[in-house]
Amino acid sequence: MAQAEKLTLYEIAELAGTSKSTVSRVLNGGDKVSPKVKARVMQVIAEQNYMPSIAARGLSMGRKNMIAVISGGISDGYFAGVIRGIDIESEDRNNHLLCSFGRNEESFIKLWQGVIRQGLVDGVILVAPPNALMQQPFDCELPVVLCSSRPAPNHGWDQVSTVTVDNRAGLTAMLDKMYASGARSFVHFAGPNNDYDAIERREAFKTFIATHQDCSGQITGATKSRDKGYENAVHFLKKHPHPDAMVCYNDSTAAGVLTALEENGLTGKVKISGCDSGLLADMLQLPTLKMPCEKIGREAAAMLFSLINSTDRRPQHKILTLTPQRMDKLS
Amino acid sequence: MAQAEKLTLYEIAELAGTSKSTVSRVLNGGDKVSPKVKARVMQVIAEQNYMPSIAARGLSMGRKNMIAVISGGISDGYFAGVIRGIDIESEDRNNHLLCSFGRNEESFIKLWQGVIRQGLVDGVILVAPPNALMQQPFDCELPVVLCSSRPAPNHGWDQVSTVTVDNRAGLTAMLDKMYASGARSFVHFAGPNNDYDAIERREAFKTFIATHQDCSGQITGATKSRDKGYENAVHFLKKHPHPDAMVCYNDSTAAGVLTALEENGLTGKVKISGCDSGLLADMLQLPTLKMPCEKIGREAAAMLFSLINSTDRRPQHKILTLTPQRMDKLS
DNA sequence: CTGAAAGCGCTTACAG
């Protein structure tokens, strides 16, 4: 196995019979280099399969060509989608991706501190960061983009760019559909209280009920897992007659609720919806709102690179649409 | 928002009234520094929330404290699990993780070339690399670990360390169980021909049939998706009487086969098994072999770090067990 | 158009 020791700029220069400066110039394209020399250098580079050390280049230029993504997880399809989106945009720009996955609040915060202080990236994307992080003052000179989270306007975090989804419009569209197909009594299996998306969805639910005199609505929560959804639904069904429609925070919750419905012989008798639209919703043929995960990642990365490449530090915000899926399965 | 410009070693030294050398020494712990000076330096570091530039440190030490993982994907639960495992081990060692996801063979190979030539990592983990890569001569001086793949002994790739699963033992255990519960005629819905795991499983199937005189077996394939599994099963059931047992390459395939069985009124009449054991198998209550994804990642990372920290370049190999799940649902 | 030199932020012999 050819133990091709990594060559340096200097060695390439030697081989090409010229100086480091010149090799650097042909590498970076900018300045003029005589065609002859350029050709020779390029040939040596090709022969040696040489690529410059991007760490050294980063040191010298101050530009790292690397961005970090710190994510609250990876196993969930949501994270995978977002990260894939980020990766696509980074690869297109020949940038590297530093990935870290917070195992819990504490580890997430530690990763964040390390990444911003060790100065090895040009910018950071935070995917669903824990609330605890945003209780701390924002103290980072790097461009940052926040996904799926919109911090309260304090501690300086409100100056950070965001990519979010329009939970209110999405949930309202879902509720309108349910209403149109006859539902009048609703229950919302809400998500965690510290989750931005969950809060928004709950508010949309409240608003819908408040603006429809002929409708009644209850809220139960907080659930995000299938088991918890099941539990809450069992509990709910014991005390209440079944409603016309059950609007769940996400697909996992809906899956649990569905099981409870089945156990109570209510399958097909209650309209039910989820949110996310992954494998689970597919399998269950569940009406749901499609979370544009990959799009979120792409937008976040594009936004971060635009921030990195510009001197304008004003925060940018992008709101993406949640698309209703399988609405025909509602009735 | 405090625009805390990143401080350098030099500035810390100034603030502490000492030299860069000394600050570096307290940072790296090794050499002796007088308690007084050390305390002062540590205080300044704490006050300023200083962390050394790991890129600069890497340049100077030759050690990058960063490893790369190049993966064939991310959306699949398998990839997510492996990467999570790698991340855990890296974080424990204060190493960073450079992640790239190959969109196709070509992009995977390009990522590989870039990573090994740009010299910004100490080692590389390849997760399910495409065959095309291993047709090229192995030319990399960095430690490398291969997950879920074992290249043919050529082009130097056989000198690379691997972490794999014991497909033969796993599948054989599954077949034995099926046999014990009465199955005598088998069909294997095999996976792709260029997939290491698929090949191993197919071989195990062949061996089982060959060593059981009283059994018959057929192989159909190649499938890895649910749709393809469905298609193949429909096709198969048209021509053949249904067998006692259907052994599928993975859970997705099994899911498709299950649908075909249902359409033919055969639900519950054929023993069926998958492999992977993720959300899908859970939902279907499918007997399956559990792929230890996170463990694969952890082992691969641990192996890579041991390779990085040692001068012994001999390849290491680790084989993990596939654990049968829900065997009670077999009959 | 081209090269010598300084500098990016560290570490580590080498002399005190």
Added chain:
DNA sequence: CTGAAAGCGCTTACAG
């Protein structure tokens, strides 16, 4: 125990 100096692999003014 501590500091000045050289060096890691690049880029980029600065002089030719």
